[in-house]
Amino acid sequence: MSDQLYQDRIVALAKAKTGAGKLAAPTKSARRDNPLCGDRVTIDVRLDGQGRIEEIAHQVRGCLLCQASASALSSVAVGRDAAGIAAVRHDAERAIGREAGEAAEPFAAFAPVAAHKSRQECVLLPFEALKDALS
Amino acid sequence: MSFDVAAVRGQFPILSEIIDGRPIHYLDNGASAQTPDAVLDAVRTYETTGRANVLRGVHRLAERATDAYENARADVARFLGVQPMEIVFTGGCTAAINLVAYSYGSLLKPGDRILLSELEHHSNIVPWQLLRARAGLEIDMIPVTTDGRIDLEKLPGLLTPRTRLISLAHVSNVTGAMIDVGAVVAAAKSVGAKVMLDGAQRAPHGPVDLPSLGIDFYVFAGHKAYGPNGIGVLWAKPDLLDAMPPFMGGGSMIGRVTFAETTWAPPPRRFEAGTPPIGPAIGLGAACKWMQALDWTGAHAHEMTMVQHLMDGLQKIDGARIFGPAGLQNRYPVVSFTLDGVHPHDVAQTLDSFGVAVRAGHHCAQPLMDRFDLDGTTRVSMAPYNDGSDIDALLTGVRRAAKTLR
Numbered sequence: 353m354s355d356q357l358y359q360d361r362i363v364a365l366a367k368a369k370t371g372a373g374k375l376a377a378p379t380k381s382a383r384r385d386n387p388l389c390g391d392r393v394t395i396d397v398r399l400d401g402q403g404r405i406e407e408i409a410h411q412v413r414g415c416l417l418c419q420a421s422a423s424a425l426s427s428v429a430v431g432r433d434a435a436g437i438a439a440v441r442h443d444a445e446r447a448i449g450r451e452a453g454e455a456a457e458p459f460a461a462f463a464p465v466a467a468h469k470s471r472q473e474c475v476l477l478p479f480e481a482l483k484d485a486l487s
Numbered sequence: 488m489s490f491d492v493a494a495v496r497g498q499f500p501i502l503s504e505i506i507d508g509r510p511i512h513y514l515d516n517g518a519s520a521q522t523p524d525a526v527l528d529a530v531r532t533y534e535t536t537g538r539a540n541v542l543r544g545v546h547r548l549a550e551r552a553t554d555a556y557e558n559a560r561a562d563v564a565r566f567l568g569v570q571p572m573e574i575v576f577t578g579g580c581t582a583a584i585n586l587v588a589y590s591y592g593s594l595l596k597p598g599d600r601i602l603l604s605e606l607e608h609h610s611n612i613v614p615w616q617l618l619r620a621r622a623g624l625e626i627d628m629i630p631v632t633t634d635g636r637i638d639l640e641k642l643p644g645l646l647t648p649r650t651r652l653i654s655l656a657h658v659s660n661v662t663g664a665m666i667d668v669g670a671v672v673a674a675a676k677s678v679g680a681k682v683m684l685d686g687a688q689r690a691p692h693g694p695v696d697l698p699s700l701g702i703d704f705y706v707f708a709g710h711k712a713y714g715p716n717g718i719g720v721l722w723a724k725p726d727l728l729d730a731m732p733p734f735m736g737g738g739s740m741i742g743r744v745t746f747a748e749t750t751w752a753p754p755p756r757r758f759e760a761g762t763p764p765i766g767p768a769i770g771l772g773a774a775c776k777w778m779q780a781l782d783w784t785g786a787h788a789h790e791m792t793m794v795q796h797l798m799d800g801l802q803k804i805d806g807a808r809i810f811g812p813a814g815l816q817n818r819y820p821v822v823s824f825t826l827d828g829v830h831p832h833d834v835a836q837t838l839d840s841f842g843v844a845v846r847a848g849h850h851c852a853q854p855l856m857d858r859f860d861l862d863g864t865t866r867v868s869m870a871p872y873n874d875g876s877d878i879d880a881l882l883t884g885v886r887r888a889a890k891t892l893r
């Protein structure tokens with residue numbers, strides 16, 4: 353049954369709002385829109401000399417899945433560079449069934465999205481924005 | 488006499504489908520309505536007893552096909568209170584608007600102006616922007632009131648001697664508000680502008696008497712009016728159709744073709760190049776006939792009872808806000824709402840788990856969403872076959888979303 357999509361863990365991630373907000377002096381920021389649903393994510397990062405994230409903040413105008421994903425991503429982003437973030441993205445892709453394998457935490461929480469193809473982009477949008485910010 | 492919803496529901500096979508053990512509460516009629524047996528039967532009859540191309544063959548099947556196609560045109564014309572030869576079959580509502588923007592648009596001059604409104608569907612914005620880019624026209628925009636109606640008080644100030652066309656939604660696909668056509672037509676006359684109405688959300692709610700409206704162009708989509716996909720309608724005053732050049736070239740739309748010169752067939756053929764969507768046109772004819780036979784006084788009262796039931800229910804949910812007219816006057820059963828702290832997509836997804844189908848998002852009306860700084864709305868759009876149980880299921884789902892997602 354599809355009402356299992358909004359399981360407590362996803363709702364909890366969204367409510368945690370980890371990293372929600374703006375940075376005062378970001379090194380970089382990027383915004384991504386999903387033209388189909390209108391979701392919009394803006395991500396600010398402060399980077400060290402090696403391109404590693406020292407601080408991250410996000411603003412989401414979008415659905416709960418997008419908020420939860422931005423929150424999960426922010427919780428693991430500090431200390432990672434572009435390659436490190438790309439690695440984390442595999443966990444999200446695995447969780448939603450786009451790649452084979454076990455998804456690591458916190459992205460395992462997104463497993464229910466595997467059955468909802470039309471909502472998978474919502475989970476990936478923050479990754480797209482962060483990729484832009486890091487490139 | 489009360490309206491017999493059960494009798495109407497019984498004519499729509501899909502409404503008895505069970506998905507994941509639940510009945511369907513289909514409240515996304517504004518996106519696409521469902522289709523009755525009468526339409527399915529008409530298409531099947533064509534496909535099984537009269538399938539052939541139209542207008543070209545002399546054999547009997549071709550004659551049957553041509554008769555059925557032209558009878559469909561007549562049924563659509565009757566539904567709109569006009570003559571069959573004023574009806575152009577198009578690929579859809581969007582296709583019909585593009586036809587007008589291209590063909591009628593080619594008669595306009597740089598500096599001429601088109602007047603739209605802030606609540607238009609993208610399909611009544613973008614074709615005009617393409618024309619603007621092509622032909623150097625200007626676009627003006629009538630703002631919307633806080634209750635989601637086109638603000639006609641602003642209309643006089645936006646008219647200029649160069650305003651050639653006012654193109655507006657007859658009924659908003661977001662707020663359900665119906666425009667005061669008389670006021671628009673009177674204002675248009677004062678500067679000699681033509682009026683086009685986008686009837687996509689009005690046609691599914693019963694016959695329209697176009698001559699009494701005094702407008703120049705009307706368009707609607709088959710699939711929202713209980714007909715098939717891939718078919719739409721353009722109606723225009725005969726003198727306008729006569730003056731308009733073809734939109735697409737091909738077979739059936741010509742008088743005579745030589746490589747030096749080609750002459751055009753008279754309307755409506757001029758605008759129906761190539762083999763038309765014959766089965767869908769026949770299905771739409773049947774849909775118009777079906778609508779014509781329905782008791783719309785009863786159906787409208789039934790629809791408004793559901794709107795009231797929905798608005799009363801939403802009012803009791805903390806943080807639910809209706810976006811659109813609060814009353815039942817001059818509106819159709821399309822109701823948008825927002826739920827504080829819950830994104831419309833999450834509302835719609837939760838509703839899906841209760842078997843309730845609605846649309847959430849910007850509804851192809853981004854300028855309207857921007858104006859009210861909305862991420863989108865959840866839209867409930869009803870048809871005569873909906874009933875109180877659909878609204879109850881929806882309200883249960885909204886309460887669930889309010890309780891669990893914020």
Ligand SMILES: Cc1ncc(COP(=O)(O)O)c(C=O)c1O
Nearest residue numbers: 579580581608610660685687708
């Ligand atoms: C008001 C309005 N106009 C135009 C359209 C476009 O119709 P179609 O996509 O069927 O061409 C729609 C459909 O969503 C609509 O609601």
